[in-house]
Amino acid sequence: MFNDLKLDAHRPAYLQIRDYLKELIFSGVLQSGVRLPATRELAAILNVSRNTVTQAYQYLEDDGFVQIIQGQGAFVTMQTPQSPQSEKTGVLYDWEAMMTDYARTAVDLDIEKKELKWEKGYLSFKSIAPDPQLFEMDDVKRSFLNRVAVEGEKLLNYGYAQGYRYLLDYLKQYMKAKGVSPDGKDILVTNGFTEGFNLVLSALTRPGDRIICENPTHNTALKIMRLAGLEIIGIPLQDDGMDVEELRRVLAAQRVKLGYLIPSYHNPTGIVMSPEKRKAVLEQFQEYRVPVVEDGFNEELRYSGAHVAPMMALADNANGMIYLGSFSKILFPGLRVGWIMADARLISYLESIKRSLNIHTSFLDQAILYEYLHTGQFEKYLKKARKVYRERHQRAVELARQLIPCRKVWGEGGLHIFIELEPSLDARQVLAEAYRNQVLFMPGDIFFVNPSDGKHTFRLGISRVTPDIMEKGFAVIGEAVRRIQSG
Amino acid sequence: MFNDLKLDAHRPAYLQIRDYLKELIFSGVLQSGVRLPATRELAAILNVSRNTVTQAYQYLEDDGFVQIIQGQGAFVTMQTPQSPQSEKTGVLYDWEAMMTDYARTAVDLDIEKKELKWEKGYLSFKSIAPDPQLFEMDDVKRSFLNRVAVEGEKLLNYGYAQGYRYLLDYLKQYMKAKGVSPDGKDILVTNGFTEGFNLVLSALTRPGDRIICENPTHNTALKIMRLAGLEIIGIPLQDDGMDVEELRRVLAAQRVKLGYLIPSYHNPTGIVMSPEKRKAVLEQFQEYRVPVVEDGFNEELRYSGAHVAPMMALADNANGMIYLGSFSKILFPGLRVGWIMADARLISYLESIKRSLNIHTSFLDQAILYEYLHTGQFEKYLKKARKVYRERHQRAVELARQLIPCRKVWGEGGLHIFIELEPSLDARQVLAEAYRNQVLFMPGDIFFVNPSDGKHTFRLGISRVTPDIMEKGFAVIGEAVRRIQSG
Numbered sequence: 001m002f003n004d005l006k007l008d009a010h011r012p013a014y015l016q017i018r019d020y021l022k023e024l025i026f027s028g029v030l031q032s033g034v035r036l037p038a039t040r041e042l043a044a045i046l047n048v049s050r051n052t053v054t055q056a057y058q059y060l061e062d063d064g065f066v067q068i069i070q071g072q073g074a075f076v077t078m079q080t081p082q083s084p085q086s087e088k089t090g091v092l093y094d095w096e097a098m099m100t101d102y103a104r105t106a107v108d109l110d111i112e113k114k115e116l117k118w119e120k121g122y123l124s125f126k127s128i129a130p131d132p133q134l135f136e137m138d139d140v141k142r143s144f145l146n147r148v149a150v151e152g153e154k155l156l157n158y159g160y161a162q163g164y165r166y167l168l169d170y171l172k173q174y175m176k177a178k179g180v181s182p183d184g185k186d187i188l189v190t191n192g193f194t195e196g197f198n199l200v201l202s203a204l205t206r207p208g209d210r211i212i213c214e215n216p217t218h219n220t221a222l223k224i225m226r227l228a229g230l231e232i233i234g235i236p237l238q239d240d241g242m243d244v245e246e247l248r249r250v251l252a253a254q255r256v257k258l259g260y261l262i263p264s265y266h267n268p269t270g271i272v273m274s275p276e277k278r279k280a281v282l283e284q285f286q287e288y289r290v291p292v293v294e295d296g297f298n299e300e301l302r303y304s305g306a307h308v309a310p311m312m313a314l315a316d317n318a319n320g321m322i323y324l325g326s327f328s329k330i331l332f333p334g335l336r337v338g339w340i341m342a343d344a345r346l347i348s349y350l351e352s353i354k355r356s357l358n359i360h361t362s363f364l365d366q367a368i369l370y371e372y373l374h375t376g377q378f379e380k381y382l383k384k385a386r387k388v389y390r391e392r393h394q395r396a397v398e399l400a401r402q403l404i405p406c407r408k409v410w411g412e413g414g415l416h417i418f419i420e421l422e423p424s425l426d427a428r429q430v431l432a433e434a435y436r437n438q439v440l441f442m443p444g445d446i447f448f449v450n451p452s453d454g455k456h457t458f459r460l461g462i463s464r465v466t467p468d469i470m471e472k473g474f475a476v477i478g479e480a481v482r483r484i485q486s487g
Numbered sequence: 488m489f490n491d492l493k494l495d496a497h498r499p500a501y502l503q504i505r506d507y508l509k510e511l512i513f514s515g516v517l518q519s520g521v522r523l524p525a526t527r528e529l530a531a532i533l534n535v536s537r538n539t540v541t542q543a544y545q546y547l548e549d550d551g552f553v554q555i556i557q558g559q560g561a562f563v564t565m566q567t568p569q570s571p572q573s574e575k576t577g578v579l580y581d582w583e584a585m586m587t588d589y590a591r592t593a594v595d596l597d598i599e600k601k602e603l604k605w606e607k608g609y610l611s612f613k614s615i616a617p618d619p620q621l622f623e624m625d626d627v628k629r630s631f632l633n634r635v636a637v638e639g640e641k642l643l644n645y646g647y648a649q650g651y652r653y654l655l656d657y658l659k660q661y662m663k664a665k666g667v668s669p670d671g672k673d674i675l676v677t678n679g680f681t682e683g684f685n686l687v688l689s690a691l692t693r694p695g696d697r698i699i700c701e702n703p704t705h706n707t708a709l710k711i712m713r714l715a716g717l718e719i720i721g722i723p724l725q726d727d728g729m730d731v732e733e734l735r736r737v738l739a740a741q742r743v744k745l746g747y748l749i750p751s752y753h754n755p756t757g758i759v760m761s762p763e764k765r766k767a768v769l770e771q772f773q774e775y776r777v778p779v780v781e782d783g784f785n786e787e788l789r790y791s792g793a794h795v796a797p798m799m800a801l802a803d804n805a806n807g808m809i810y811l812g813s814f815s816k817i818l819f820p821g822l823r824v825g826w827i828m829a830d831a832r833l834i835s836y837l838e839s840i841k842r843s844l845n846i847h848t849s850f851l852d853q854a855i856l857y858e859y860l861h862t863g864q865f866e867k868y869l870k871k872a873r874k875v876y877r878e879r880h881q882r883a884v885e886l887a888r889q890l891i892p893c894r895k896v897w898g899e900g901g902l903h904i905f906i907e908l909e910p911s912l913d914a915r916q917v918l919a920e921a922y923r924n925q926v927l928f929m930p931g932d933i934f935f936v937n938p939s940d941g942k943h944t945f946r947l948g949i950s951r952v953t954p955d956i957m958e959k960g961f962a963v964i965g966e967a968v969r970r971i972q973s974g
Binding site for chain 1: 552835839
């Protein structure tokens, strides 16, 4: 006893001793009434100061496990807990049988659990998470320290469901600089895009309702729409955005509840919807009074060309657009901060739903982010990130054309390119072959409303790879395609 | 033009000038083709360096708003956006009509929107949020800086839905020190209790299912159960916890899906369920294989007496308990970090649901909290907080007995006391009267399954008030009761 306790230098020894003794009490090794060793004695065994042991005993007393009697020592008072009716312990519940369809679907659609996993040494083009090497930790540190200096303890107490006031004001300005009029609109801070989209669907749709999206589209968005029980209608993509004629036909033929679009650097194709098409698409949705969710995904990653206004800016004083923005895509995904901008009446409902789901988004994170944005660190980062990602993207397109036999390399920008193989080929076969050679990417079918429509496509994430790795990895993929082609 | 721009010293001037010019472009004041003032000229007008204006123009070019022609100047290239079919701008959607019942119910049950609001100068006993003056910001700062030094940029990139590995390990130890065996169990980090409870309900219940809880109970939990469409069965409370006979009858009479209990420092009554009753209650639920959600609410705020093990510790190797813990109640509500401990199979489902809802809880927050906990700052805080809150609680009970004519003052601990008036009295009348005298508290009916059962009760939050304020405020409330009593 006592000599199997290994002390961790980063945690106070008295707490480790306290917890160790608690375990001995719970397991029944030290029973009620037993006297703990004298502090001097235990200190010698554990090679700590006597004071450390005294503190451990005091904490045990504070927690109600022992009683310290002056001059006599510390006595265990805690009864080893008895499970109810010992013959019944081990009552086992069948959890699998208890799960709702919702829970089962969430697991079925969880690509983290279903798709091939990265292993050490593998070259991965699966992720489109930003390259953390571009993050300037000193700027983040400064943002934290500055905000703490200004706000103090307040940052750690409950805040408001709608968001951190300064961040809300900043976001209003930020959207204004994209040409979005704040009139009649309001903003709600969310835990990233994912929460934002879930909130909007819960306020506006019921299972069985129809939603229109681009086909293919963001796989997380597809997952969310499926979990909400929606009937998903995918509109095919052309080089400049969705097929407006098809959109017109769909809207005319049936009652549709909502649209979901990614106009800039579309995931997974990388397409930027042209300004003309943005107007035409918006007109169609407005005609039928169908609200449109605009996913601002990677909008900030504009590599070249003229400014393209978000669709919400085009909608002007009409009130049917819902903009979902996020700083947890190219900036800090670990912080989980995004926002919804929409008609103020809608935001008020979403705010109450948000409060019922998780009270609010971390105020500390919102405050750090606000400071980082307001002091111009974001623009500094963006300038650097755009340059790096633009080069990677250009190189990726070149290398893919050179090394991967395919019908088309899609993508004007963003952190990924999208490969369309000859329709007879199966990208999952290519993936299996590449995986044997330790190369990993995202099969395209997961982005399609009907997965079979995308079975000859795949996405290559390039945010965290050097040109060297691209060259090596794309060559393996190209080789895999050729092998499958030659049967 | 240009002279209405007020510069904010905390944001780089070039960004403010950039955004100001963007607004002029969007509003059509500066149209496509127009040359911007020479940098020297604008610098003089705005009283900034020429370099600042040059930077602003470069950013505008980067963003695709202007083109800079060497030796000639910067020319607006951005077209003022045209709304689609100008006769159609102002297409207005009727948002109110589009809301789902879920959204409407969320607003109806949002006490932030429905209850009386605090105004400057008012004495408020509404909140049970911790007193931020007890937070040691230097410890939090150190935790942040230490973690950033260890983990670097990784903290800001995507993490895992289940949680930050070190925090998960810490929580396993933490629960072990409460007597909970980790065998067969797992942990999921959540955005506080609120998200945890929502996750569990979505995995295990469908609208119309029955859930058992204490009556009264935590109003946020009631809201979540109602939003999930559950039939809520409240079991009356006795001094040592719920009425076991009534529980037995309810369980025998009908199929119940889940139990929800707050065994320690129950909200709103402050009751601690006795160890014997914990066993008896657990036995009943196990008999019918009904899982029990144990809300660890304020469990850490034990003021005196022997350690009381959580019900999950009593369940031993049975697997039917679901423990919801939170560090965002007495510690840092602003951070929104809680956890669910339960059978590993259930946790796996909850993890996939969590991923579909918001990817994961802020990794930065989890890392800061881990460091704070692991290095023993939490215990230091707890020692101090317990002492302060114990004194406030004792004083509150004394003062309430002395100043407020009532049937019973409930509560053994926690950050609140619960007042039961004579049944003929209406606490909302008392509140209206007290509010006229600038005193605010939480009417008790919001904690009851049937609000009318609690109309003669109210909760007094005492976490953030001094004895002086209690004395003043309780006197006003007592006076209001007397006035209502005398009709």
